[in-house]
């Protein structure tokens with residue numbers, strides 16, 4: 429679900445168009461069982477040419493922690509028949 433940024437030999441190039449990657453932010457959206465999380469601006473590497481965004485390891489971890497926490501809390505509110 430989350431694209432990881434791969435540093436190859438220190439080169440910061442977009443895997444789609446070989447464009448230059450710059451530090452910026454990107455919106456992130458995830459859907460989980462009736463729960464929708466939208467982050468307006470997550471720090472990421474963004475391609476200057478095509479706008480493709482890649483997250484670093486720590487950003488991927490933070491997003492996954494957030495999604496897991498939401499899933500757990502959401503379970504407490506789940507309708508059990």
Ligand SMILES: [Zn+2]
Pocket residue numbers: 442443444445446447475476477478479480
């Ligand atoms: Zn690109």
